[in-house]
Amino acid sequence: MARLLVQLKLRLVLNALRSSAAAETSFILSTFFAFVVAVGGFYVLSLFRGLSASVDLTTVIFTMFALGWLVLPIFAFGLDGTLDPATVALYPLRTRSLAAGLLAASAAGAWPAANLIGLLGVTVGLASGALGLVVAIVAVVLQVLFCITLARLVTTSMARLLRSRRGKDLAAFLFIPIFALIELLGQVIPNAAAGGGITAASFAGVDAWMRWLPPGLAAHAIQDASDGHPGTALARLALLAAVIVALAWLWVRSLGRALVTADTSSGSSQLRGTALPLARYGLRGTVAARFWIYQRREPISLVYWVMTAVFMVVVSASTILGPHQHPAVVIASAVVGAGLVGYFRGNSVGLTGPPFIIEALALTSRRSLRAYFAGQDIAIGVIAAPLLTAISFGLAAAVRNLNQAVPATAVALAGLGAALGLANILTVTFAYPMVTRAGSPMRQAAQGYGSHTFGGVLATLAGVAVAVTPVILAAAFTGTAPAAIRAPALIVCSAAYGLALAWAGVQIAARQAQDRLPELCQTAIQSTV
Amino acid sequence: MSDLAIAVRGLRKSFGTKEAVAGIDLEIAAGSLAGLVGPNGAGKTTTLSMMTGLLRPDSGRVVLNGLDVWADPPAAKAVIGVVPDQARLFERLSGQEMLEYAGRLRSLPAAEARARAAQLLDVLDLTADARRLVADYSTGMRKKTMLGCALIHNPSVLFLDEPLEGVDPISADVIRRLLTRFTGSGSTVLFSSHVMELVEQICDHVSIIDKGKIVATGTTQEVRGGKTLQQAFIDLVGPRARGEEGLSWLGSSSS
Numbered sequence: 091m092a093r094l095l096v097q098l099k100l101r102l103v104l105n106a107l108r109s110s111a112a113a114e115t116s117f118i119l120s121t122f123f124a125f126v127v128a129v130g131g132f133y134v135l136s137l138f139r140g141l142s143a144s145v146d147l148t149t150v151i152f153t154m155f156a157l158g159w160l161v162l163p164i165f166a167f168g169l170d171g172t173l174d175p176a177t178v179a180l181y182p183l184r185t186r187s188l189a190a191g192l193l194a195a196s197a198a199g200a201w202p203a204a205n206l207i208g209l210l211g212v213t214v215g216l217a218s219g220a221l222g223l224v225v226a227i228v229a230v231v232l233q234v235l236f237c238i239t240l241a242r243l244v245t246t247s248m249a250r251l252l253r254s255r256r257g258k259d260l261a262a263f264l265f266i267p268i269f270a271l272i273e274l275l276g277q278v279i280p281n282a283a284a285g286g287g288i289t290a291a292s293f294a295g296v297d298a299w300m301r302w303l304p305p306g307l308a309a310h311a312i313q314d315a316s317d318g319h320p321g322t323a324l325a326r327l328a329l330l331a332a333v334i335v336a337l338a339w340l341w342v343r344s345l346g347r348a349l350v351t352a353d354t355s356s357g358s359s360q361l362r363g364t365a366l367p368l369a370r371y372g373l374r375g376t377v378a379a380r381f382w383i384y385q386r387r388e389p390i391s392l393v394y395w396v397m398t399a400v401f402m403v404v405v406s407a408s409t410i411l412g413p414h415q416h417p418a419v420v421i422a423s424a425v426v427g428a429g430l431v432g433y434f435r436g437n438s439v440g441l442t443g444p445p446f447i448i449e450a451l452a453l454t455s456r457r458s459l460r461a462y463f464a465g466q467d468i469a470i471g472v473i474a475a476p477l478l479t480a481i482s483f484g485l486a487a488a489v490r491n492l493n494q495a496v497p498a499t500a501v502a503l504a505g506l507g508a509a510l511g512l513a514n515i516l517t518v519t520f521a522y523p524m525v526t527r528a529g530s531p532m533r534q535a536a537q538g539y540g541s542h543t544f545g546g547v548l549a550t551l552a553g554v555a556v557a558v559t560p561v562i563l564a565a566a567f568t569g570t571a572p573a574a575i576r577a578p579a580l581i582v583c584s585a586a587y588g589l590a591l592a593w594a595g596v597q598i599a600a601r602q603a604q605d606r607l608p609e610l611c612q613t614a615i616q617s618t619v
Numbered sequence: 620m621s622d623l624a625i626a627v628r629g630l631r632k633s634f635g636t637k638e639a640v641a642g643i644d645l646e647i648a649a650g651s652l653a654g655l656v657g658p659n660g661a662g663k664t665t666t667l668s669m670m671t672g673l674l675r676p677d678s679g680r681v682v683l684n685g686l687d688v689w690a691d692p693p694a695a696k697a698v699i700g701v702v703p704d705q706a707r708l709f710e711r712l713s714g715q716e717m718l719e720y721a722g723r724l725r726s727l728p729a730a731e732a733r734a735r736a737a738q739l740l741d742v743l744d745l746t747a748d749a750r751r752l753v754a755d756y757s758t759g760m761r762k763k764t765m766l767g768c769a770l771i772h773n774p775s776v777l778f779l780d781e782p783l784e785g786v787d788p789i790s791a792d793v794i795r796r797l798l799t800r801f802t803g804s805g806s807t808v809l810f811s812s813h814v815m816e817l818v819e820q821i822c823d824h825v826s827i828i829d830k831g832k833i834v835a836t837g838t839t840q841e842v843r844g845g846k847t848l849q850q851a852f853i854d855l856v857g858p859r860a861r862g863e864e865g866l867s868w869l870g871s872s873s874s
Contacts, residue, residue: 447673447701612674
C-alpha cells in the first residue's frame with residue numbers, strides 16, 4: 091500500500107508537470123525553491139554555532155518549519171490528491187495500511203527532502219561531540235516525522251471543511267498572515283537588522299515557551315546532549331516520540347472516521363439581512379451594493395485590502411526602522427496604495443467571472459454601463475479613501491513627521507481617483523480570464539495571460555504616478571503656506587481632482603464597453619470563481 | 620408583433636478551423652415551448668449564446684419578437700431571459716439578494732424587485748434557503764435560482780441551456796410546471812436538452828441539431844414521425860455505440 095500511494099503521488103506530480111507549460115514552470119520553480127530551502131536552511135542553522143542564543147534561534151526555526159507543515163497542506167489540499175481521504179474512500183482498504191501508505195506519500199517529494207536536509211544544519215550549528223551529533227540526527231528525523239504526522243492529522247480532520255466553500259475561505263484568510271510574515275522576513279527584519287535594531291542576541295529567551303513544544307523539545311535535546319546531559323536529551327526525545335505516537339493515533343482514528351463521512355456537506359448558516367442595501371438608489375446603487383457585499387463576504391477581496399495596506403507599510407519600512415530618514419517616502423506609500431487598489435480592480439470582468447453574464451444581459455445602454463462602472467467605484471472608494479487616509483496618517487506618525495500626512499493623503503485621494511478610472515478602462519480594453527487553481531486561494535490570470543497581470547500592475551502604478559504629479563508639485567510649492575489653509579485646500583482640491591479622473595474613467599469605459607460586451611462575456615465565461 | 624418569436628437565418632460561428640455552427644435557420648412561433656436537442660458538441664450552447672447576444676456570430680441574423688439581436692442588442696436583451704448551461708450566479712449573495720439584484724439590474728423598482736423575488740423564491744421552493752449564500756446551494760437550487768433571475772423581469776422569450784441537468788425530480792417538476800405556465804400566457808421558451816423524454820413530454824416544437832446544423836425541425840409530432848423522439852433522434856444523428864467484444868469479462872462475478 092505504501093509503495094502504491096508513493097507511486098500515486100509521484101504520478102500526480104508528473105501528470106501535473108505535463109499538463110501545461112505553466113505547470114512545468116511552476117514545478118521547476120517549486121523544486122528550485124525546495125533546493126534553496128534545503129541549502130539555505132542548512133547554511134542558516136550552521137551559522138548559529140557559538141552564538142549565545144543558538145538553541146533559541148534553532149527552536150524558532152524548527153517551530154517555523156512545523157508551522158509551514160501545519161498551514162501549507164491546507165493550500166495544497168486540492169492539489170495533492172493523497173491529502174483528501176475521499177479519494178481513497180471508495181476502495182476496500184484497511185485503515186492502518188492506508189495510514190502507513192499516506193504517511194509514506196507525505197514523506198515523498200522535494201519539499202520533505204528539503205526539510206530534512208535543511209534541518210540537518212543543526213549538526214554543524216548546535217551539536218557538538220559524538221553524542222550530540224547522533225542526537226541531532228535522531229532529533230531532526232523525529233522533527234520531520236512530527237511535522238508530517240501533524241500535517242496529516244490536520245488535513246484529515248479538516249477534510250470535510252477543506253472540501254467545502256468555507257474551507258476555501260479559510261485558505262484565503264490564511265494567506266493574510268503568511269503574506270504578512272513573508273513581507274516581515276523579507277523586508278522589515280532585514281531593514282531593521284541593517285539599521286542595527288535587531289541582532290542575534292535579541293532572540294535570547296524567545297523560546298521561553300516554545301521550548302516545551304515538540305520542535306523545541308527536538309532543539310533542546312540536541313543542546314542537552316552537546317552539553318553533556320544525555321539523560322535530559324533522551325527524556326526530551328522520548329517525550330517528542332510520545333507526542334508523535336499520540337498524533338499518529340489521533341490521525342488513524344480521524345482517518346477511520348473520514349473514510350465513512352467523506353462526502354457530507356459542511357452546512358451553512360443563514361444571513362441576517364434580507365434586502366439588498368442601496369437598491370433603491372437606481373442601477374448605480376444596486377451595483378454598488380453588490381460590490382460592497384463582495385468586499386465584505388469574499389475572502390479574496392479582504393486579502394486584497396490587507397495586501398494593499400501591507401505594501402504601503404513595507405514601502406515606508408526602511409525609513410520607519412532603518413538608519414536613514416526619508417519622510418517623503420510616505421507619499422510613495424500613498425502612490426503604491428492607490429495604484430494597488432486600481433490594479434486589484436483592474437480586471438473586474440475576469441474577477442467577476444461567469445456571473446458577469448447576468449449583468450451583461452441587463453447592461454443595455456451607455457447610461458446603464460456608466461451606472462455600472464460608477465457603482466463599482468462607489469463601493470471601492472468608500473473603503474479605499476478612509477483606509478488610504480488612515481494609513482497615510484499612521485505612516486507619517488511612524489516616520490515621526492506628521493507634516494507629511496496631508497500631502498500623502500492628498501496624493502492618496504487623487505491617486506485613488508486615477509486608479510479607479512484606469513481600472514475601469516483596463517477592465518474593458520485589457521480584459522483577460524482569471525482562474526482559480528487548486529493549491530492557491532488567489533485568482534490568477536488564465537494560461538497565456540500572465541503578461542496581462544504584469545502589464546496591469548505597470549500601467550496602473552505608472553498611470554497613478556503620472557496623475558498625482560500635479561498634487562505633489564502643489565504640495566511642494568505650498569509648503570510655506572499656513573497649515574490651516576493649506577491642509578483643507580490641498581485635500582479638497584486633490585479629492586475633487588481624483589473624482590474628476592474617476593468620472594473620466596467611467597465615461598471612457600462605458601463608451602468602450604458598449605461595443606465590446608460580447609467579447610467581455612466570453613472573457614467572463616472563460617474565467618472560474 | 621410578429622407571429623414568430625424567434626427567427627434565425629444563416630447563423631454561423633467558427634473557432635479557429637472548427638466550425639461550431641454551420642449555418643442555422645430556425646423559426647419558432649410565439650407562445651411555443653420549443654426544444655433544441657442534439658448530441659454533445661453539436662453546437663447547442665454556441666447557438667443559444669449567439670441567439671442571446673452573448674457571442675458574436677461570424678454571420679447570420681437573429682430576430683426575437685421583431686428585434687434584431689445583433690443590430691440592436693439593447694432592445695433585444697430587454698425582452699429575453701437566459702438560463703445558461705452552468706449556473707452563473709454571484710456566490711456571495713444570498714438567494715434573496717441574488718434575485719433582487721437581477722430584478723434591479725433589469726430596472727424594476729426596488730420594492731417591486733423585492734416582492735417579485737419573494738414570490739419567485741416561494742414558487743421555486745427556495746424560501747427556506749433565501750438567506751443562505753448561493754455558494755452553499757445544491758445544483759438544483761442553483762438552477763432554480765438562475766431560472767428566477769431569468770424570469771424576474773417577465774421576459775417574452777426565455778432561453779434555457781440544459782435546464783434540468785443535475786436537477787432532482789422534485790426540482791425538475793417545479794421547473795417544468797413553471798415553464799408550462801409561462802408559455803401558457805403567450806411567452807416563448809426555447810431550451811436545449813439531452814433528455815428526449817422530457818422534450819417529448821412538454822415541447823410542442825422540436826429542432827434537432829448535429830454538427831452545427833439543424834437536421835430536423837417542426838412540431839414534436841412531425842419530428843417524431845410515429846416513433847419515439849429518442850428513436851427519431853438516433854435515426855437522424857446516427858448510432859455512436861462501439862463494439863463491446865473487448866468486455867467479455869464484464870458481468871462475471873469473479874474479478
